[in-house]
Amino acid sequence: MSLREWTFLSNHAHVLICIARDPDSRVRDIADQVGLTVRAVQRILVELEKAGFVEAERIGRRNHYAINLDGPLRHPLEEGASIRNLLRDLVEPKQLRAVAIRPPKSSS
DSSP: OOGGGOOSSOHHHHHHHHHHHOTTOOHHHHHHHHTOOHHHHHHHHHHHHHTTSEEEEEETTEEEEEEOTTOBOSSGGGTTOBHHHHHTTTSOHHHHHHHBOOOOOOOO
């Protein structure tokens, strides 16, 4: 068995890493980086959006993605850890600040 047959992170985590590094990534580019089909990446993005981990904003012909860095990891063994904790060592701090979902401005 070669070492490349499995990884420590899921495809969902790999998609998040791609978005964190380049929030204007095209689905095709994410698919190429992660090693998945475009359709698989689209499915993962829909799941991440429905779960509240990712927001997509259409700008022209492309999407701009933002990540809920305070979203909790989902497995019981990861209790208390957030998306921010996961990405902290894999993405530059400047990139994390740029991709974070901004809280809505209060209307006071």
